[in-house]
Amino acid sequence: MLCRRYVVHDFPALEAVRNAQSVADNPVACYQCVVVDHRMRDGSDEEATAVKKILTERLGLRTHQLAIAWSNVLEGTGYSHPKELPNFETVARRQRYRKIAAQLAHSKIASLFLAHHEDDQYETVLMRLISGHSAPGLLGMRAATDIPESNDIHGVYQSGMIDDQASKSPMINYRPTKYDLRSIKAQMMADLDPELIARELLQGTRASAYLEDELDQYVPRTKMMLPAAPPELEDGGCMVYRPLLEFSKDRLTATCEANGIPWFEDATNHDATLTVRNAVRHLSKNHVLPVALQKPAILGMSRRLRERAQLDEGEVVRLLSRTIVRDFESTSGTVVVRLPSFRIPRLRRGQNKNDRRAKRLGHYRYIAALLIKRLLAIVTPDMQSPPVANLQNQVIRLFPSLNDNPSTYPEHPKAFNVSNVHFHPVRTSSDPKAPVNWYLSREPYVSGRPVPVCEFARLPLRQRWRRRPELWRWPPSRPWQLWDGRFWVRVFNRTNVHVSVAPFDARYAKAFRESLPDGRARDTLMGLLRHHAPGKVRYTLPALYTLGDHETAIRDHERSSDVEKAQMLDEAEIKRQWEDMDMAAQREEFYKTRDWELEQVATRGVERAGGGGGKGGGAGGGDGEGAGGASKEEYNKVLVALPTLGIAKPGLMNWIRYDVRYRKVDRTTLSESAKDENDVAWYLYKRARAMATFFCGVLLALSIAQCRSSLPWDATPITPLFKVPTSAPKAESPVSADGMANSTTIDLGWYPPSQTVINNLTNVVSNDTTGVYGFIFNSSDTPDDEYGTYNWCNMPHVRPLEYVRPSEEYELAYVELIHRHHKRTPYAANSFPVESYTWDCNDEGLYYFARPFSEDPTSPDPDPSTTTSRSNSSALAYWEVLSGTTNPFEALAPGWKGTCQFPQITSQGLDDAWQHGADLYGVYHDLLGFLPDRDDDGNWGGKVKYRVTNNVITSEVAGMVINAMWNTTAAPVPLLVQPDGVDSLEPSYTCTAAEGQFDDIQSGSNPEWEAHLEAARGLYAVLDDISGVDTAADSGFHVSFDHYYDNLSARQCHGKPLPCKLVNVNVTGADGTTTAVLVNDTSECVTQAMADEVYRFGNWEYSQIYRDSGAGSLAASVGSFGVWIAELAAHIRGVVEGSGDDTSMD
Structure with missing residues (x-):
């Protein structure tokens, strides 16, 4: 039963949850429950009523009780009871979902939560495994999906968003607020050019309605044709969510019992002979299955298949x-x-x-x-x-x-x-x-097979009886119908003929073309068909037909005796006369009207499409107006419109109105694909550029294996893309012993980067419209965009789909990954001389850990139930600043006020590191071939090396990465590290030439650097006044924005407020004495605009050092990372020569 769902025992608590939830920033209005009575056994209706009563009275939830009408389902099947159906479970599922879908559409509900649990998932996967399903079928039930079995119900299955947005009170409101409108108006007004507006007003508007008058000399204006307005694409619908798939049935029942909520169990679930699911449930509960078929193994297999499917989907996205x-x-x-x-x-x-x-x-x-x-x-x-x-x-x-x-x-x-x-x-x-x-x-429709048809009834007789046609009213809102699985159509018909939507038929094309008013309209029709539906494609278009000419039928009605009798009657009197007649009289009126209409057809000599029927069709108060009645075959079909092309017979919209939309299309398929050859070329260019940059860096590093004074920026490129000084001396050009050509055989020239908002000083200074150029703070999530958004606070989690994989032309042989540590607390060096508030780090989830060596490397942690331990283990610990002591120098110590001191990794950073390790294994274990399984006795671990720096937090991160990759903590793993003074991973070696190059870039000898300091003078003055930084005593804050950048970003990364100025205030105590204390002056604080400008200056400085300073940038980069690149090149060369390892991780 569908009553198993979220369980709460406190209605106010449910209201609090509801108020806290939102969809697209729109609050959730209410919760509604649905109880479906399958009527499979006696007493099911009482049980459904009892469930509804509990949900309504005890939980205060609006509940809908639905029942399946099996009489309609069994009609014509030859079975008397649903249990006799050979596919009972499938039929019951379809009827249940369609009942629910109809209720959701009526209540305008977009989210349906089902209580499928872990045991249901196990049974589903096991059933499919027994039935011989392949891997896609063994993925199990999805946690979120479109509602099934309701493809043709509008507003529920992938449709309804357009109507919702057009309503007065849309469920999801995307309309901007008044504040947003004022802001948009202000921005638009600021972008207007008054001189341009004045000049356009003086020139006046064009006399012609055509934007390009020069087209007239090529195409006569009478022949110009714009494409037809395309039908809108549907969107929206109801999503099914299964949030309890990770919870077992036993846990859910225990939760219900603990909260006093009765658990209802359908008795038919225990009938092992009723359905395959019941049989599987009986086997799993009453018999011991092989280990491979038990719940942990089956669910584990399904989980692995889902992970594999995600990786396959990533490959499809790249191929797309x-x-x-x-x-x-x-x-x-x-x-x-x-x-x-x-x-x-x-x-x-x-x-x-x-x-x-x-x-x-x-x-x-x-x-x-x-x-x-x-x-x-x-x-x-x-x-x-x-x-x-x-x-x-x-x-x-x-x-x-x-x-x-x-x-x-x-x-x-x-x-x-x-x-x-x-x-x-x-x-x-x-x-x-x-x-x-x-x-x-x-595909064109096959001759002799039924074609898709949607039928719409004519106006009922009771609304036409004794009324002139101009008084016929439009029928109420009609439901949308899905035609041919592609188009949603809706027709409003106030005529006395039936209407249908069927494929465009060539037999009716000539008469339709001749019904258009003039030659231009006919040319337009043929042009639209050639443009939008060439060849046989046009015969798959939806077309609107009437069963008989509607204009003639309306004129015939005006001559009927009923209309002549009612000439002097008003609307109320006609309605009263109809309602005063009994059922038999209404049916008699219907047959009389129908017979008269048939006589008119015979008089005109129109060939009937089918014979007349007997008096068995009238129903529903004598109307007999269902489109499925026999009368629809008594007229010839007349083509009156091609809805998707916007072409219709003149005057049709006065009597028949139609709407058409195309069904929902996966917009990601359209947006993620290339649109032309330029998009493909750009994709290939980006990939080639990345590979070229990598190999150029490797070759460059080979030429400077040792730091020398004659750095390679003096070399002149052989074939420069941009002009460089020709007077620069050329480097020697021998060929090395290993056959690798040195710098004279490759392009070592520096080429200026393209100008962006990052390295354009004009954009940097007080440009509050561009913010911080896409920076995000305090997030472990990877941004949606592939490029352009960075995370200064934390290494964002790289999604598995974005890890680099070789293209189809190559086989992966070696992987080397380098990444920064994850989220940490700030350095004390980043603090101001006098901090304005206390910053405690002991609530950051800090985590230091250690595991001592044991004689038995597989020894587990100590067993608390025994008095002895097989090995010693370390307690979990973290650093906290000691304060409040008698140490006289404590007041002079630099750093943050509070417990923050040396940077420590946080729990969020450790979680992110673990996720990186799990994803790395998932992405590369198949591609590299030597990572077949984590249970491979650790053999593959010997082929993977891990390297860290001297900073302890990198070792903490490495521990989490290794744990996730190996799925174990038993065996110790060596972390490779170089001595502090020569470490190339975090360059700390001494290179005089490189240091000199850095100093030159960041000095007065560089006019651009000097100009940026001059532009920042005003910002520095404000920041120094707030922070208390002494320009003369601490020049580190003023050589660049590095210190201010670190200070402000550290605060925002951890959700701390931006600093305010500290001032002395005299406070009078209770004893009358006055004491000077430091307090925050909230009128002088670092604003977000100031912080954004600091970030922009900092970005500009990094770009200036490593990109924009000509050959000096190349030299600085080589001096910083050249040794590490040389090491990387040696690793790759070793793999190529067959002497190296396969994987490395820094």
């Missing part, structure tokens, strides 16, 4: 970024696609080479099939996409390089159909090697 998806037409449901090519890399010689190639081809085909499923979803009318296994032939057609023998594939691809989608190859070049575009459209 190289796929050109353009010209999507919601008018006809078509799209043009250019697929990327797969290049299979050469495999190293060795055993099982053919097997490895076959495995790689199989994986590529699987990824290609997932991409095809995404593209099919744009066009296909099918509700379910085909399984990957059924797309292998199509993968070979679309990606010939994935064939086992590509040479056997035909040179010219042919059109084909899959999932009711027609793939048509289109070549835009005569070159046979040019890439092929694929035009995807709905």
Whole structure:
């Protein structure tokens, strides 16, 4: 039963939870419950009523009690009871969800929470495993998904957002507030150019309505045609959430019992003969299954498959970024696609080479099939996409390089159909090697098979009876219907003929074209068809038909005797006369009217589409107006409109109105794909640039394995992209012993970076419109954008999808990763000379840890139940500043007031480090090949090296990364470290030439550096006054903005307030004495605007040092990181020569 859901025993507590929740910044209005009575056994209705009573009276929740009407389901099946159905569980599930969906649509609810728990997940996966499902079926129930079994219910399944936003009180309100509108207006007014406005007013507006008058000489204005306005794309719908999948049934029942909430269990769940699920549940509870089929193993397998599916989805996203998806037409449901090519890399010689190639081809085909499923979803009318296994032939057609023998594939691809989608190859070049575009459209309808039809009834007789046509009222709001699985259509019909939506039929095209008013309208029709639906695609468009000519039918009604009788009657009298008639009289009126209409048709000589029926169709008060009645076949179909093209017979909208929308399309597929060749080229350029930068850095490092005074910035590039001084001396050009060419064979020139808001001083100074250029604070989450957003506070968690993987042309052999430590508390050196408030760090979740060496490396922690321990263990500890002692120098100590002192890693930083380790293993263990399993007796651990700096917090981070990768803490792992004075990972070695280069950049000899200090003079004066920094005594704060940057960002990273000035205030005590105390002057504080300007100056300084100072920037970078790059090059060279390790991590 669906009454198992979130359990609360306190209604005010539920209200507090509701008030704290929001969707798109819109508060949750209320909770509503749904109880479904399946009516499978006696007493089920009483039980459902009891559940509703508890939810309503005890929890104060509005509850809807629904029941399944099995009589409608069993009609025509030959079965008398639902239990006799061979697919009872499937039918019950469909009926249950459709009942719920209808209620959700009526109540305008967008989120449905189901109480599926861990045991349900286990049963689902085990059932699918028994049934022979492949990996996608073993993923289990999703934690969030669209509501199932309700694809054709508008407002529930992937639809309803447009109507919601158009309503007076939308569920989710995206409209800007008055404050936002005023702010937008102020910004727009600030951007206006008064002189330009005045000049445009003097010139006046154009006399022509056309923007480009020069087009007139090429195209006559009478022939100009704009494309049809595309139908809107639906969005929204109800999402199903399963938040309890991580909790077992026993825990949920215990929670209910602890809170006094009765647990209701459907008795049919214990009938092992009723459904397969019941049988599986009975087996798992009453028998001991093999370990591989028990709950931990099954759920673990499902979890691993979900992780694998996430990685596969990441590969699809990268492949999609190289796929050109353009010209999507919601008018006809078509799209043009250019697929990327797969290049299979050469495999190293060795055993099982053919097997490895076959495995790689199989994986590529699987990824290609997932991409095809995404593209099919744009066009296909099918509700379910085909399984990957059924797309292998199509993968070979679309990606010939994935064939086992590509040479056997035909040179010219042919059109084909899959999932009711027609793939048509289109070549835009005569070159046979040019890439092929694929035009995807709905497959043409097969002759002799039923076509999709949506029917809409005519205006009921009781609303037409004895009324002139101009008095006929529009019917109330009509529900949307899904036509052909692609278009949502809705028709308002106030005529006396039935209306239907069916495919555009060529048999009615000529009459429709001739019904248009003039030649220009007919030319417009043909032009729109050629543009939006060429060839046979036009016959998949939705068309609006009337069953008989509506204009003629309306004129016939005006001549009827009923209308003549009612000439002098008002509306109220006509309505009263109809209601005074009994059912038989109303039915008689219906048949009389119908017979008269048939006579008029016969008189006009119109050929009937079908014979008349007997007197068995009238129902519902004598109306008999259902569109499914026999009378609809008594008229010929008349094509009156092509809704998606906006073409209709003149005057149709006075009697028949229609709306059409295209169903929801995955917008990420359209947005993440390339739009043209330039997007693909840009993607390939970025990848090539990253590889070129890496290899140039490696080659550069090889030339400076030792720090020398003649640094390579003196070299002149052989083929410069930009002009450089020709007088610069050239470096020697021998070839090294290992065959590697040195600096004269590669381009060592410096090229200026492009100008951005970062290195443009004009943008830096008081530019409050650009903020801090995308910085975020106090976050462990990776920003949504791939580039442009940085995190000064914490190394943001890199999503597994964004770890670098080799492209299809290469095989991964070696990985070296370097990353910074994670979130920590600030350095004492970052504090002001006099701090204005107390900062305690003992609430940051600090964590120092240690594990002493034991004779038994696998020895666990001490067992508290025994008196002896097998090994000693360290307590968890952290540093806290000792204060309040008699130490006379304490008042003079630098640092923060409070417990913060030396930087310590926080619990959030440790959690992020652990997640990095888990993701690294998940991404690379298959690609590298020697990380097959964490249970590999630790053999793979010997091939992975970890390196840290002398700072203890890097060791703490390494411990968490290793724990997540190995999934163990038993065996000690060495952390490689270099001596403090020569450490290349955190450069601390002495290099006189490099230090001199740094000093030159940050001195008066650099006019740009001097200019930025001059521009910052006013900001410095304000900050110095607030912070108490003495310019003469502490020049470190004024050489650059490094100290101020660290100080202010450290505060904001930890959610601390920006500082205010400390001033002396005389305070009079109770005894009358006056004492001077320091207090915050809240009128003089560092504002957020000041802090943002400090960040902008700091970014400018880093860019100036490492990018913008010509050859000096190149030299400074080499002096800082050259040794580490040389080490990296040696590692790569060792792997290439076969003497190195496979993985390293710094």
